[in-house]
Each structure stands twice: as structure tokens, then as C-alpha cells.
Amino acid sequence: MRNARAIWPAKALGWSGMGLIAAGLAACGGGGGGDNASQQGSLKLAMTDAPACGYDHVYVTVTKIRVHQSASADSGDAGWSELLIPPRRIDLFGLTNGVLQELGTLPLPAGNYQQIRLVLADNPSKPTPANPLANALVPLGSTNEIALTTPSGQQSGFKLKANFNVTGGQVADMVLDFDACKSIVKAGNSGNYNLKPVVAVIKRLTTEIVGYVDPALASSVVVSTRDPDNNLRATVPNATTGKFVLAYLPEHTNYTVVVAGQNLTTAAVTGVPVSIAAGTTTLNTPTTPIPMLASASAIVSGTVTNASNTPLTDAAVNAQQVLSAGQKLDVAWTLVDPTNASYSLALPLVAPNKAPYVANGPLMFTADTAVAGQYNILGSATGYTIQNTAPAVTLTTPNSVTTKKLELAP
Incomplete structure (x- = not known):
């Protein structure tokens, strides 16, 4: 991760031809089922990834996915159903721009499901080329794999929030949207990296927003939007073509697409419509890339604590600009350091450029x-819903450092 601990990716890699994962199924209950076919449906799962920052590769090895109807169920409770997956390393860097890694299909009783647990393989104690690290990263420009520490990943599994319905005789087609950048946390100066998966469970819809940036800048920017449920969706442009795809978006008439990068002026396209009928919404063409102008930057840094000044080491921090018309732009975000809850973000000093969406027409950007x-510097952590500190900061001096301590309350 770069010193600023922001999200700017250093490289975007294409899909390297990973095959489909063969899935073995092991039904372990699920509650409320039966032999009646009308009460039995199925869950189809795939994985995709938002950008991973500062790394050439991020590998995870999923061995099992567990599903439960209760959001509060513990790993040892009854009622879990399991999808067993033959171990296979997945390079998350190959799953940007809507590329999917199929995981398999699991029969489930009809009902509403509110929890998924992601179970990972153990890292071998003595990795070899034939038996490599199951969960690892490769830093930018390096060939060395560094193990990812995955507390609870092999026992109870990582808990993911979900809310989807399985209907008798039908398939619930869902995607695990893995955000590798938010999921990897460097533990101070120890050289250790923790994996704390940030994964959104979304529907696999036949919708997407497509656009282009200058290929020369593609490896320096992240493209994002917020869906109607306020979930952040992000990707990185293709490093060769500059093309980006924000896929599987719910229907909505008023998306704001944000293109942001360190030392670059943030660009926003407002009023972008998405519909299943249209399928693909195209913002621009390769010959008219979204302009990304240079901008000096400054740094905001600090810690995230509760009212008792206890560091919240599982917190995340997000920096937003707000357009004059009220649209909120996600410019940079990061997880805090797991040892002391510190954060640091590098942010452009100038106001963003914006353009209204025009179907079949050029985007006209103005400041x-x-x-x-x-x-607005916004902190969040599990169990905390209120930020006691005023979020606004104004940065004026290039390369300056502004300290912003964030205090959260339940």
C-alpha cells in the first residue's frame, strides 16, 4: 500500500483464463425445507472484484461457502447449508470490470437468506511452487508472495451480510463482489498483512455502465458509483484500452459515476440511467476519453476511536466531495491500520469536473x-452508527498534512 493508503491502483491486469471451479455440494439443513419441489430452489454463486491497490496479485483460496437464513446465526448453529469447493487459488486481480469466477450451485429450501460465510484454505507452513500459499499478495513490481493472515477464515469463516430470496423451482443468481483493496490491511511496520474480506452480496443482473479513460491514465484511477442501496461499486479501467465496466447494477435513473485518482482532478458523470431493458449504458467512446486533469494533492490523516478514546481497529475511512447539486463523490477510501486505527488519504486540491449524461452524445465537462x-472525512466501524466529530475539512496547500481524528458512537 502506498504511503497515503489511498485506493489508487498501480496496475490493472486482465483475466488470465482461469477455468470454472467445479463445485461439490453438501446440504446441511437450511431450515423450512421439504421434498416438495415447489419448496426447493437453488443458489448460484460467482465472484468478482473491485480494484486492489498497490499489488500485482491478490490470491484467495475458497474451500466452502455456508448459507443461513438468520443474520445472527453462529457458525456452530443448526440450519446451515454448504457449498463445498475444490480448493483453487483465485487471483482477484483478474476479476475486475465485471469478470466472474463461477463458484457453483447449491440446492436450498425456499426462503429468505441473510448470512453467508466464506471459508478459506489454510496457508501451508512450508509453501513450494507445487504447493503455494493459499492466500497471499504480490506487491507492485515484485515476484515474491507474502502470506495473508486470515483470522477466523479457516474455522468459522468470514461473515458476510446478505439479503436474498430463494423461490421454489427457481435459481437465485448472486455475485460475491470482493473488494480486495478494502480487504487487505498492513499491520503497521511489521511486514504482516491481514485479510478482512469486504464482500457485497449482489444480484447478477444483465446491466452495466461502460466508459473509457485515457489508457495512459488507466492504471492510476478508480471508477465507482453508489447503487440505490448505497453500496459502493468500483472497478479499474483496462490498462490497454482504458475501458471500464460497472456491472450488475440495479435499475435506477440517476447514477453518478466517479473517476478519481491521486494527483488528478476528480471527474463525475451525473444522471446516468440503468435499466434491464437497455442492458448497457455507454458513457463515451475510446476516441473521447473522460478527461483527467492534473491536480496537486494534500494528505488527511488521523485515527478512528470511540468516545472513550479506544482505537477502533476494524474501522474504515471514506473521503467524499459533494457537488453543488448535492451528489456525493467517493474520491478515496481505506481501512485503518489494525494495530493503532490510523489512516492516511491523499486527496486532490481542486474542485471536481462534472458532465451530465447525454445519450449518444459527447460528455461536456465543466468545473x-x-x-x-x-x-467530508467519514469513519465507520461495526457496531457504530454515529460520527461525533464534524466531517468537513478544506485542503488548500499542496503536499500538506491535515490531522483529522474521527470519533464514532453506537
Whole structure:
């Protein structure tokens, strides 16, 4: 991760031809089922990835996915159904721009499901080329694999929030949207990296927003939007073509697409419609890339604590600019350091450029009248819903460091 601990990826790799994962099924209950076919449906799962920052590869090895109807069920409770997956290393870097890694299909009783657990393989104690690390990363420009520490990943599994319905005789087609950048946390100066998966469980819809940036800048930017449920969706452009795809988006008439990068002016396209009938919404063409102008940057850093000044080491921090018309732009985000809850984000000093979406027409960008360098710095952590500290900061001096301590309350 770069010193600023922001999200800017250093490289975007294409899919390297990973085959489909063969899935073995082991039904272990699920509650409320029966032999009646009308009460039995199935869950189909695949995995995709948002951008991973500062790494050439991020590998995970999923061995099992567990599903339960209760959001509060513990790993040892009854009622779990399991999808067993023959261990296979998945390079998350190959799953950007809507590329999917199929995981398999699991028969389930009809009902509403609110929890998924992701179970990972153990790292071998003595990895070899024939038996490599199951969960690892490769830093930018390196060939060395560094083990990812995965507390609870092999025993109870990582708990994911879900909310989907399985209907008798039908398939619930869902995607695990893995955010590798948010999921990897460097533990201070120890050289250790923790994996704390940030994964959204979304429907596999036949919708997407497609656009282009200058290929020369593709490896320096992240493209994102918020869906109607306020989930952040992000990807990185293809390093060769500059093309980006925000896939599997719910229907909505008013998406805001944000293109952001360190030392670059943030660009926003507003009023972008997405519908199943249209399928693909195209913002621009390769010959008219979204302009990304240079901008000086400054740093916001600090810690995230509760009211008792206890560091919240599982917190995340997000920096947002707000357009004059009210649209919120996600410019950078990071997890805090797991040892002391510190964070650092590098942010452009100028106001964002914006363009309204025009079907079949060019995007006309102009500088927004929002206050240049003004950001809301927002902290979040499990069990905390209120930020006691005012979020706004205004950055004016290039390369300066502004300290912003964030205090959260339940």
C-alpha cells in the first residue's frame, strides 16, 4: 500500500483464463425445507472484484461457502447449508470490470437468506511452487508472495451480510463482489498483512455502465458509483484500452459515476440511467476519453476511536466531495491500520469536473462550483452508527498534512 493508503491502483491486469471451479455440494439443513419441489430452489454463486491497490496479485483460496437464513446465526448453529469447493487459488486481480469466477450451485429450501460465510484454505507452513500459499499478495513490481493472515477464515469463516430470496423451482443468481483493496490491511511496520474480506452480496443482473479513460491514465484511477442501496461499486479501467465496466447494477435513473485518482482532478458523470431493458449504458467512446486533469494533492490523516478514546481497529475511512447539486463523490477510501486505527488519504486540491449524461452524445465537462479542496472525512466501524466529530475539512496547500481524528458512537 502506498504511503497515503489511498485506493489508487498501480496496475490493472486482465483475466488470465482461469477455468470454472467445479463445485461439490453438501446440504446441511437450511431450515423450512421439504421434498416438495415447489419448496426447493437453488443458489448460484460467482465472484468478482473491485480494484486492489498497490499489488500485482491478490490470491484467495475458497474451500466452502455456508448459507443461513438468520443474520445472527453462529457458525456452530443448526440450519446451515454448504457449498463445498475444490480448493483453487483465485487471483482477484483478474476479476475486475465485471469478470466472474463461477463458484457453483447449491440446492436450498425456499426462503429468505441473510448470512453467508466464506471459508478459506489454510496457508501451508512450508509453501513450494507445487504447493503455494493459499492466500497471499504480490506487491507492485515484485515476484515474491507474502502470506495473508486470515483470522477466523479457516474455522468459522468470514461473515458476510446478505439479503436474498430463494423461490421454489427457481435459481437465485448472486455475485460475491470482493473488494480486495478494502480487504487487505498492513499491520503497521511489521511486514504482516491481514485479510478482512469486504464482500457485497449482489444480484447478477444483465446491466452495466461502460466508459473509457485515457489508457495512459488507466492504471492510476478508480471508477465507482453508489447503487440505490448505497453500496459502493468500483472497478479499474483496462490498462490497454482504458475501458471500464460497472456491472450488475440495479435499475435506477440517476447514477453518478466517479473517476478519481491521486494527483488528478476528480471527474463525475451525473444522471446516468440503468435499466434491464437497455442492458448497457455507454458513457463515451475510446476516441473521447473522460478527461483527467492534473491536480496537486494534500494528505488527511488521523485515527478512528470511540468516545472513550479506544482505537477502533476494524474501522474504515471514506473521503467524499459533494457537488453543488448535492451528489456525493467517493474520491478515496481505506481501512485503518489494525494495530493503532490510523489512516492516511491523499486527496486532490481542486474542485471536481462534472458532465451530465447525454445519450449518444459527447460528455461536456465543466468545473463544479463546489468549494475546492473541501471533503467530508467519514469513519465507520461495526457496531457504530454515529460520527461525533464534524466531517468537513478544506485542503488548500499542496503536499500538506491535515490531522483529522474521527470519533464514532453506537
